[in-house]
Amino acid sequence: MSGQPETEQRIREAAFRALGKHGYADLSIKDIGEELGQNPSIIYHYFDSKDELLLSMLDVFVELFVGRQAERPLTDPEAELRRFVDQMLNPTHGEQAMSSPPADMETVASRVYVELWAHATWDSDFRRETTQVEERLRAALARILRAGIETDRFRPVDAEQTADHIFFLLQQGIHARTTTNRDDIERIRTLIDAIIADISRED
Numbered sequence: 001m002s003g004q005p006e007t008e009q010r011i012r013e014a015a016f017r018a019l020g021k022h023g024y025a026d027l028s029i030k031d032i033g034e035e036l037g038q039n040p041s042i043i044y045h046y047f048d049s050k051d052e053l054l055l056s057m058l059d060v061f062v063e064l065f066v067g068r069q070a071e072r073p074l075t076d077p078e079a080e081l082r083r084f085v086d087q088m089l090n091p092t093h094g095e096q097a098m099s100s101p102p103a104d105m106e107t108v109a110s111r112v113y114v115e116l117w118a119h120a121t122w123d124s125d126f127r128r129e130t131t132q133v134e135e136r137l138r139a140a141l142a143r144i145l146r147a148g149i150e151t152d153r154f155r156p157v158d159a160e161q162t163a164d165h166i167f168f169l170l171q172q173g174i175h176a177r178t179t180t181n182r183d184d185i186e187r188i189r190t191l192i193d194a195i196i197a198d199i200s201r202e203d
Contacts (some may be wrong), residue, residue, distance in 0.1 A: 077148030
């Protein structure tokens with residue numbers, strides 16, 4: 001079908017914005033169609049159901065937070081690590097992937113992340129996909145850390161364990177921003193900065 005990838009991406013963008021506004025429980029195909037600016041029946045030409053569409057959005061999260069990092073040479077692992085942290089805590093780069101996003105992109109991206117992960121608590125298909133997304137995110141972190149160790153920018157720490165530690169802190173920041181009246185982003189950033197300082201070699 002001509003233009004299929006572009007249309008699918010526009011539908012995902014619309015679903016992203018609609019999910020950020022309505023939440024999973026209240027989200028309907030009609031809401032997504034309104035965000036898309038087209039008859040919602042077009043969505044069924046590309047996705048069989050709301051769940052299939054939202055599952056496909058998990059790939060968008062990998063692109064949002066990992067992007068092309070896996071293909072780039074890691075010439076400055078510390079800068080790359082800080083960029084990764086910044087993308088997860090303040091994903092303004094999502095504006096390139098999601099056309100016409102809400103003004104508060106950070107809060108909406110965090111809300112969508114939490115909505116999709118919460119749905120995985122009882123849906124095995126979502127649980128399988130969120131597990132794969134988290135594995136890819138951790139792997140991206142570990143890759144950066146290993147590159148820093150290999151180039152003697154970081155001390156020889158356990159890359160996988162350190163990646164887990166940083167990832168758990170990032171998740172805490174995202175969940176706190178979305179599910180409480182606390183915004184722990186700066187505190188989380190300070191804690192991660194301390195980890196980076198601890199593993200970095202002195203110049």
